Amino acid sequence: MVYRVLIVTADTEARDSLYVTFADATADSFCAEWVASWSAALPRLQAGDIDVVVLDSVLPGSKDSDAFVQVFASVPHVPIITLWAAHDQAHAERSLALGAKGYLLKGLFAGYLMMQLMEQIIGRKRADAHQSLERTRAQMTLHSISDAVIGTDMQGVVDYLNPAAERMTGWPHDEARGQPITRVMNLVNRKTDAAVPNPVGLVLREQQPMGMAAGTVLVRRDGSQVAIDDSAAPIVDLEGHVSGAVIVFHDVSEARSMTLKMAHLAQHDVLTQLPNRVLLNDRIVQAIGLAERSGNAIALMFIDLDHFKCINDAHGHAIGDQLLQAVAQRLLSCVRNSDTVSRNGGDEFVVLLAEGRNMQDASITAQKITTALAEPFVIDRHELRVTCSIGISVCPADADNAEALLKHADTAMYHAKQAGRNNYQFFKQAMNLRALERKDVESALAEALVRQDFMLHYQPKFNLQTGVVTGAEALLRWVHPQWGITLPERFVAVAEECGLLVQIGRWVLREACRQTRQWQEQGLSLASVAVNISALEFLHPDFVANVQATLQATGLPAACLQLEISECVLMHDAAISTGILQRLKDLGVQLAVDDFGTGYSSLNYLLAFPIDVLKIDKSVVHAISTSSGLVAQAMILVGSSLQYKVVAEGVENLAQLSFLKNRQCAEGQGYLFSHGLRNDQFARLFLGKPGVTGECAGARPSGDGC
Structure with missing residues (x-):
């Protein structure tokens, strides 16, 4: 130079x-x-x-x-x-x-x-x-970032504010300089309005980073309050000496509001706004505990609308959903404020009659409900009539825990159906004859494992913007000797109860990996295969080791495997879930939160989970057709903000597809595109010739093409 x-x-x-x-x-x-x-x-x-x-x-x-x-x-x-x-x-x-x-x-x-x-x-x-x-x-x-930044000297006197801090506090830079940090940044407890120590003072005393106390809000110069999140740290010069402190904070009001909304959504049915199964289960547990202490009883009513499918088929899902909302309101009018009306899903409702309800009280309420629902409903100028079948179980006479009470009420409801519908039945032990069928299923499942009577269907996932096939979800089917191809809904619960679900799940994982690797070796392009993981599998001690062994045995690259774990499973014990997920992530597999929107998610835990994909539950997607789609839009926004790939499940019509595409939802799957297909059908329709990826978004498969 x-x-x-x-x-x-x-x-x-x-x-x-x-x-x-x-x-x-x-x-x-x-x-x-x-x-x-x-x-x-x-x-x-x-x-x-x-x-x-x-x-x-x-x-x-x-x-x-x-x-x-x-x-x-x-x-x-x-x-x-x-x-x-x-x-x-x-x-x-x-x-x-x-x-x-x-x-x-x-x-x-x-x-x-x-x-x-x-x-x-x-x-x-x-x-x-x-x-x-x-x-x-x-x-x-510092002038460009959205976070507010305030610097102080060793006495806690302000010597710097960036523009974001000026806006947040209401103090201009020139007026704030020379003021104590406690005046410029007035912190109080959100609930009590009591003064809260400023983290800067703690930093200067302890000479180490500090955070703000929980529940703290900032009082602006004009007296208004804003929820903030912050961190404070010492300023260290080149010689390693502390010369002051800096505090960085931002407005979390919207995030807290979104957390509350998401918490409400996690505990309530999207369509009716009634408590969902998660919240109902919690209330049943509390009611049982209170009843045990007082010596009183509680009753649980399982309600199913009679022939509701006929209404859906005749008038469409939009009318059917409005009818469900109207039914929910009539059910609420038949019970006390202390009771709980919950939507169990579909056209099923559960009513918890709180402490002090005996069998006679339950009979009176059941009669009120059948009478109320028998009155005609006027929906969009259509006069609709619907009846219901009700099953009732009583605690402690029939069971002393939530799961058994629900099971017995469900059993009694089926007997009400068999008795001609539009009536109610109390649970009786004789009704447990259904358990015989469960035994038959259990025995047949054990034999099916030995004979390998299971098969996988594959449902494609599409990039909603380009229409390109991005992967597939493996779906379990049981080829039963008498029933034929049987869906998991008929046997998974039994498999879980009899301890066979983990073995079946391992077969599914191994077969999906084997098939995907075989397609790859044949030159067929499939980026990834998704496999659903049950709670029992996920929490099994050697689950991660089995995933690793399966990948090694089949030769499938870890990045080509996507494991879907439901939101409820992950949130059951978030700390344990985080550890398992991190071990899986270390293997290199993709991780997806399944059925997002049906459980109780903490956004803090969601951020802690090393996940790649959020799969919006089909119930939220279906609600797009009957509402403004705010819930789906919020979930897409949350997922995108957290830099997760967002996948919509259960896309069934073009209106849903258009909504999702306009909201920049990344991927989707559902009957609008394709049902689950055998491996040969899937390869022919969606993988095509070696190295060619199908582009079938927005159309059902027909014959040998898309």
Whole structure:
């Protein structure tokens, strides 16, 4: 690199000596120019390419200190080395205090020493310029970010606010400077309005990072309050000494509001706004505990609408959904405020009759319900009539836990159906004859495992923007000798109860990986296969080891396997779930939260989970057709904000597809595109020729094509 030196002297002998010295030291490192006066030097310096000036001390006015100060001030960004007579070394050293970066004595030039001096001075200049640039960049960054930043000195006095902090606190920078942090950033408890210690004070005392106490809000200068999240840390100089503190915070009001909304959605049915199964189960447990202490009883009613499918088929799902909403309101009118009406899914409702309800009380309520629902409903100018079948179980007479109570009420409801519908039945132990069927299923399942009577169907997933097949979900089917191809709904619950679900799940995982790898070896392009994981599988001690062994045995790359775990399973014990998910992530597999929107998710835990995909539950997608789709839109927004891929399940019509595409939902699957298909059908329809990916979004498969 060549450095440019400007020699300013009227002494031609000194000038020539400097030229010779530069030439002897290194011909390539320095390029020297000469002017005879300071007035001639100033225009040359304005070009901005001079790295250092050698200035004869005679020119500014001999030993006039004020003259030197004026010269140094006129070009503050260019280092100046003064040139003195040999007997003026004392004055030369004094010039350093006035602003000179070094000095030379005429007749005593040592080439290599002068070059070192020049390089050191120029190096310091460029380092200072770099530091200045970095400071400018840092300040621009702090001014640009959306988080509020406040800096203080060691006494907690504010010395910096960025624009975001000005907006958040209501304090302009100039007015806040010099104020104590506790005045500019007034913190109180959200519930009590009591003052809360500012984290900056703790940081300065402890000299380590600190966070804000839970439930803290910021009181702005105008008295309004805003929920914030913050972190504070000490400012450490280059020598490692604490020189102040910085606090960074942002508005979390919308996030907290969204958390509350999501919590409500997690506990309530989207269509009717009634408590869902999660909240109902919690209330049943509480009611049982209260009844045990008081010696009273509670009753549980399982209600199923009779022939509701006929209404859906005749009038469409939109009318059917409005009818369900109207039924929910009539059910609420038949019970006390202390009772709970819950939608169990579809056209099923559950009513919890709280403490003090005996069988006679339950009979009266059941009669009120059947009478109320028998009255005609007027929906969109259609007069609709519907009846219901009710099963009733009583605690402690029939069971002493929520699961058994629900099971017995469900059993009694089926007997009400068999008794002609539009009636209610109390549970009786004789009704457990259904358990015989369960035994038959259990026995047949054990034999099916031995005979390998299971098969997988594959349902494609599509990129909603491009229509490209992005993967497939493996769906379990049981080829029963009498029933034929049987869906999991008929046997999975039995498999779980009899301890066969883990074995079946491992078969599904192994077969899906084997088939996908086989397609890849045949040159068929399938980016990933998704496999549903049950709670029993997920929590099994050697689950992760089995996944790893399966990948090794089949040769499928880990990145091609996507494991879908339901939201409820993950939230059952979030700490345990986080550990398992991280071990799976270390293997390299993709992780998806299934049935998102049906469980009780904490966004904090969701952030802690190392997941890749959020699958919006089909119930939320179906609600798009009957509402404004706010829930689906919120879930897409949450997933996208957390940088997860969002997949919509159960896409069944073009209106849903259009809504999802317009909201930038990444992927979708459902009957609008394709049902689950055998492996040969799937490969033919969606994988096509080797290396070709199907593009079938928005159309059902028909025959041998899309």
